[in-house]
Amino acid sequence: xxxxxxxxxxxxxxxxxxxxxxxxxxxxxxxxxxxxxxxxxxxxxxxxxxxxxxxxxxxxxxxxxxxxxxxxxxxxxxxxxxxxxxxxxxxxxxxxxxxxxxxxxxxxxxxxxxxxxxxxxxxxxxxxxxxxxxxxxxxxxxxxxxxxxxxxxxxxxxxxxxxxxxxxxxxxxxxxxxxxxxxxxxxxxxxxxxxxxxxxxxxxxxxxxxxxxxxxxxxxxxxxxxxxxxxxxxxxxxxxxxxxxxxxxxxxxxxxxxxxxxxxxxxxxxxxxxxxxxxxxxxxxxxxxxxxxxxxxxxxxxxxxxxxxxxxxxxxxxxxxxxxxxxxxxxxxxxxxxxxxxxxxxxxxxxxxxxxxxxxxxxxxxxxxxxxxxx
Numbered sequence: 001x002x003x004x005x006x007x008x009x010x011x012x013x014x015x016x017x018x019x020x021x022x023x024x025x026x027x028x029x030x031x032x033x034x035x036x037x038x039x040x041x042x043x044x045x046x047x048x049x050x051x052x053x054x055x056x057x058x059x060x061x062x063x064x065x066x067x068x069x070x071x072x073x074x075x076x077x078x079x080x081x082x083x084x085x086x087x088x089x090x091x092x093x094x095x096x097x098x099x100x101x102x103x104x105x106x107x108x109x110x111x112x113x114x115x116x117x118x119x120x121x122x123x124x125x126x127x128x129x130x131x132x133x134x135x136x137x138x139x140x141x142x143x144x145x146x147x148x149x150x151x152x153x154x155x156x157x158x159x160x161x162x163x164x165x166x167x168x169x170x171x172x173x174x175x176x177x178x179x180x181x182x183x184x185x186x187x188x189x190x191x192x193x194x195x196x197x198x199x200x201x202x203x204x205x206x207x208x209x210x211x212x213x214x215x216x217x218x219x220x221x222x223x224x225x226x227x228x229x230x231x232x233x234x235x236x237x238x239x240x241x242x243x244x245x246x247x248x249x250x251x252x253x254x255x256x257x258x259x260x261x262x263x264x265x266x267x268x269x270x271x272x273x274x275x276x277x278x279x280x281x282x283x284x285x286x287x288x289x290x291x292x293x294x295x296x297x298x299x300x301x302x303x304x305x306x307x308x309x310x311x312x313x314x315x316x317x318x319x320x321x322x323x324x325x326x327x328x329x330x331x332x333x334x335x336x337x338x339x340x341x342x343x344x345x346x347x348x349x350x351x352x353x354x355x356x357x358x359x360x361x362x363x364x365x366x367x368x369x370x371x372x373x374x375x
Contacts, residue, residue, distance in 0.1 A: 012187070012344060014352035016151035017086070024155045025083035026295045026351040028146055029054050029311060030139045032089050032132065033080055035103050036062045036096035039118070042125055043091045046132035052143070053136050054310040056366040062096045067371040073098055074264025075368050078291030080107050080114070081266070082311050083157075086146055087113035087139035089132055094120030113139060153344075154188035156351065157267060159289030159312065161194040162251040162300035163280045165239045172319030173300045173335040174250035180298070180343045181253030181273065188271045191253065192261065192292045194278040194285035197237040198248045200226045205245035211256035211272070218260030222277050236280055251300055263369055266293045282307060283367035286314060296350060298343075306330040307365040308358025313350050316357060317343070330357050 016024030032047040032055040034040040040057035047055035056079065060072045076098070080088040088107060092100025104116035115135040119128045160181060162174055181191045199206040203223050210216035240248045258272030267274045278288035282299060286309040289297050297314045299305070304327040308314040318324055319335040333346055350356050358364070 012153045012348045014151055014348055015148040016155060016351070017083070018147045018149045019083050022155075023083045024149065024151045024295075025085070026156075026353075027084040027311075027313065028052070028086050028143050029084050030087050030089070030136055030143055031056065031080055031085050031311065032091060032136060033076060033103075034058065035076065035090055035092040035098050035100040036060070038062060038093040038096065039091045039100075039128075042119060042128050042132070045129050046089070046091065046136055049129075049133050050136045050140055052140055054364070056310050058366055058368060060098075060368050062098075069097055071262075071264050071371055072368055073103070074262070075287065075291045076103055077106055077110065078264050078266050078293070079287070079311060081110050081112050082290050082293060083295055084290075084311050085112075086143035088115070089135045089139065090114060090116045091128065091132060092116070092118035094118040113142065115139065151351070152187065153184050154271075156184060157190040157192060157293045157295055158184050158347070159192050159194070159286070159292070159294030159297035160251055160300075161278075161280060161282060161285040161289065161297065163236075163282050163285070163305065164300075164302050165236060165243065165248060166302045166320075168319035168321075168323075168335075169300055169302050170243075170247055170250060173302075173317050174319075176319070176333075176335045176338070176340060176343055177251040177298055177300055177317060178253045179340040180347070181251070182255065183340060183344060185253065185255055185272055190267055190269060190271055190274065190293075192267050192274040192276050192289055192294055193252050194276045194289055195249075195280040196222060196226065196275070196277045197240050197280060198245070199223065199275065201237055201241040202245035202248070206257070209245070209249075209257050211258045215257055215260060219257070219275075222260055222275075225277065261292055263288045264291050266291070279369055281369075283365040284369040286312070287366055287368055296347065298347070300335075304330055306358060306361065307363050308356065308361075310364040310366055313356045314358050315346060315350060330361070332357050 259274035
């Protein structure tokens, strides 16, 4: 790292929310989590009535079997224990596969502040909304008492997803983000990247990039999970196969792969680069990254996809001058006009509480990738 880079790294200081055990959040959300698609409207109505609360509407939790059911449950647990979440109210219907009371019990076992209710148990939609609002307000009051403490890049888990392989992304935006990834890892922080198509189309190179034999075995398991399954992003996979591995992973930085993470699981390494088994589609990637523990997400997009995520602020980075000009209020970082110091400073301000573009607009998406078909 250059002297200027070391100085910039030392200057990255922000006030985070102390979650104990060395964990720090960059937001202080109360999450209203529907355990099933059937309760997501009620969850939305509860969250809308309490300032600082967010909901995570989805189409899962019912009629799923096997690996998909397990993955959905893991994702719920990871999302609700993200450091940005001060407390969670789980809202169920009462007859779903992933029961709200069981999910809440698992969250409590993980040390989360959690409350639970279901529409059938409390007497219907209106009563569930009223009781849910009361529970959220209680958690909100507790959240407001959360102490803030000084934090730095070493306290961050940064999520990264680059959702296309166009020229402006590969040549301009990805290298900028890759330099930032190196800075975070060099400072002792963690980075988790989505985009399993880049591994499955470059198996030998991906295995060679693993830091240890155990990580290489993790790459092999990821590839095996995707074998004989249709690609979740066929166009991007096709494009990735025609480019060198070093080109399609420029946003991942220059270091080795230190961990391979199943979708829904949390990152376990203390520092380094983890690869999440998630497609490069933004909505599914962002949810997987938040569940993995990312307090904020850096999204590289030539198209300027404006959506954010309910749990983690999402910084939009684009290397396309036309996109930046057309969407000045939706792009956080113009990769054609900044360097790694500028990106680092923008991350610092967002970590310190300044809203990113998608937060200012209230645009959020919550989607969980699927292993196989649902019934």
